[in-house]
Amino acid sequence: MNYPLKYLFSFILLLILAWAVWQIGENSFGWQNVHTEKFSSIFKRKNPEESSFAPSGSFFEEFDGLPSFPITDGEIDGGLYVIPNSSPSLSKVVLVPGIETRNFILEARIGRTGNRGSVGGLAFFVRNEEEYHLFGMDGIGQFVLVRYTDGRFIPLSEDVSVSTSVRPGRFNVLRVVSTDEFLEFFINSREIFATRDVKEQDLGGVGFFVDPACTLKVDWLLFSRI
Structure with a gap:
């Protein structure tokens, strides 16, 4: 065999192998190439175990013949799903219908405006409205990680100091990883807290939390059962 051709053939095989390994890694979390600036559906169901949220001009439509989930407590503005809370005293939780699970990866790119001390984030x-967990951030740069039950917030992490992981006034990516053995929390790909104390963990829904005098803006939400 001509040696230059032999080396070229080997190089091509290596490229193919590298691409295959990369594909496996991309799919290990259950989604692939998820971030895009243009969206086509509120919920894109890749299979019954996976969903990805993204704003569009419609609150209910079908994608690939599978029904999406309606989300009605918000509006589309500038390509973002916007959830305002004009109440002076009441926080609110907006559920994403159709999802109840214990083991999952939940991730969203979100921003918030309004009162700097008000919190917006993932629920x-x-x-029910009296029992849920919250992973969010305020406008100062602090993250909040609490469980709401019996009318009060119980911290999962005592660290509510200004976090170098939170970018105040900008969009941040929050991620929650839940299994039977642990809970992990990430901000902009950096792990900020983990716990093995999951005795309170139970089947429940997912969605968004918005404090009074605050508006939450969602670029995208990813969800995968694990």
């Missing part, structure tokens, strides 16, 4: 293990 999970939502059983």
Whole structure:
């Protein structure tokens, strides 16, 4: 065999192998190439175990013949799903219908405006309006990680100091990883807290939390059962 051709053939095989390994890694979390600036559906169901949220001009439509989930407590503005809370005193939780699970990866790119001390973020293990978990951030740069039950917030992490992981006034990516053995929390790909104390963990819904005098803006939400 001509040696230059032999080396070229080997190089091509290596490129193919590298691409295959990369594909496996991309799919290990259950989604692939998820971030895009243009969206086509509120919920894109890749299979019954996976969903990805993204704003569009419609609150209910079908994608690939599978029904999406309606989300009605918000509006589309500038390509973002916007959830305002004009109440002077009441926080609210907006559920994403159709999802109840214990083991999952939940991730969203979100921003918030309004009162700097008001919190916006992800709600999970939502059983009702009186019992849920919250992973969010305020406008100062602090993250908040609490469980709401019996009319009060119980910290999962005592660290509510200004976090170098939170970018105040900008969009941040929050991620929650839940299994039977642990809970992990990430901000902009950096792990900020983990716990093995999951005795309170139970089947529940997921969605968004918005404090009074605050508006939450969602670029995208990813969800995968694990």
